[in-house]
Amino acid sequence: MKIESITLHHIDMPLVAPFETSFGRETHRPCILIEMRADGLTGWGECVAGAGPWYAYETIGTAWHIISDFLAPMIVGQEITEPIGIVERFASVRGHPMARAAVEAAFWDLYAQARGVSLARLIGATRDRVTVGVSVGIELTLEAQLASIERFVAAGYARIKLKIKPGWDVAVVRAVRERWPDIALQVDANSAYTPDDAPIFRELDEMNLLLIEQPLHHDDIVDHARLQAQISTPICLDESIHSPEHARWALDIDACRVINIKIGRVGGLTAARQIHDLCAERGVPVWCGGMLETNVGRAVNLALAALPNFALPGDISASARYYHRDIAAPDFVLNDDSTITVPDTPGTGVAVLPERLRDVQVREVIIGKG
Ligand SMILES: [Mg+2]
Structure with missing residues (x-):
């Protein structure tokens, strides 16, 4: 072409x-x-x-x-x-x-x-629906935080990801766990902590979380390996993984036991597939993160997340989660089983x-x- x-x-x-x-x-x-x-x-x-x-x-x-x-x-x-x-x-x-x-x-x-052909089929997708969760932003009060989670649970999302930051962590997660003892729950710190905060993560380690995402410095893997050695909840790296090489370095030193793959952060769909394949070889599950995409980016995320080793729910919410009127059609909707259907028309769909x-x-x- x-x-x-x-x-x-x-x-x-x-x-x-x-x-x-x-x-x-x-x-x-x-x-x-x-x-x-x-x-x-x-x-x-x-x-x-x-x-x-x-x-x-x-x-x-x-x-x-x-x-x-x-x-x-x-x-x-x-x-x-x-x-x-x-x-x-x-x-x-x-x-x-x-x-x-x-x-x-x-x-x-x-x-x-x-x-x-559809992009999903072209890159080797093995499923036509992708299990998704929702990323819940930090609210101004605990009451508002619980209310926002309630809305997403009612909307049918089977996995909740909470954003945490210093001063908004253990007590909030504990309150959420008391309200929803069995819901699939994970937290994302977006690098807001330091190694001195290890006691906070040992407390979170008791709260049956699927994973703790990017607790420490945005470019670090060494401190994450030290923290992973102290807790049994899997650490998931997001910001620190910029390429397939970064993924290998992190896995080699047990800095994480899950990787959040974002196509933009790792430099493209080709690199994203390489990280998927590497993690599959090492028995490390991956999931697809979100960057508040419009339907243009969301469609590509769905194709990627339909690959076999995307074993955890992605942050690929329905279109209505972020925008009243998207710039591309059709909109994506949440199915009854907390999945979104992967487009099967030629291109991204x-x-x-x-x-x-x-x-x-x-x-x-x-x-x-x-
Ligand atoms: Mg993240």
């Missing part, structure tokens, strides 16, 4: 409700959509870089710069036959995994469409709606002939 053009769309989407983590509180989510044209087809990818350098160093601004000034010019006008061709061309770029992943995703969509895109677009730029 000859890549004719790449258009970057910077959009800003109002969230259904504010979402708070240990980084802060968000009411809108900006993102960059990548529209790639080749052979009369259009592929879409979503860049999950945030408004500021909080979850990762990449932002809308850095991703815009890297994609428009470097990545797009490397491939526009080029004949590329396989997704690995994108990965190889980007191999000279250090870092910026979210920028690379977004462009690669748009190519995967094109590539699957050109073959007339969602189409961007131009009028909705216009409503939320901040700026656009076209590289190549538009």
Whole structure:
């Protein structure tokens, strides 16, 4: 396929409700959509870089710069036959995994469409429904936190992930456990703690959690290995795993016993599959994390999470969890068994709606002939 053009769309989407983590509180989510044209087809990818350098160093601004000034010019006008061709061309770029992943995703969509198969089938998916959970943001009071969980339990989510931060951890988890003694529960600290906080994790270790996600420094694996040796609840790494190499290093020293795979964080769907395969070989379960994606990114997450070693529920909520009006259709809904159906139409299975895109677009730029 000859890549004719790449258009970057910077959009800003109002969230259904504010979402708070240990980084802060968000009411809108900006993102960059990548529209790639080749052979009369259009592929879409979503860049999950945030408004500021909080979850990762990449932002809308850095991703815009890297994609428009470097990545797009490397491939526009080029004949590329396989997704690995994108990965190889980007191999000279250090870092910026979210920028690379977004462009690669748009190519995967094109590539699957050109073959007339769904992305899920193309990458080796083994299931047509994916079990999902919900990531619940931090609320201002314990009462509000319990009420928000109640709403998601009532909506049918079979696994709850709580965001924790210093001062909002053991007592909250204990209250949730008292209210829902048997619900599948896990916590995510987004790197808000230090090794001196080990006693907090020994207390959480008693609360029958599925896993404790990224308790320590966002780039660390060594301290996580020391903490894992002190608790029996599996540590799950998120922020620290930037590539298949990072995954291997972490597993080699028992820094974690579960990995949260996010396509953007690890630099693309190809790398995400490599981490999946490595973890499968080592008997380590993985799950698919979420970055408040629109339906464009959500569809790719569902395809990935349909691979066999995605053994734990993903943070791939229904579309209505985050947005009243998504920019792509169809919307994803929660089935009765806390699953979401994996699209089976060619490509990612969602189409961007131009009028909705216009409503939320901040700026656009076209590289190549538009
Ligand atoms: Mg996380």
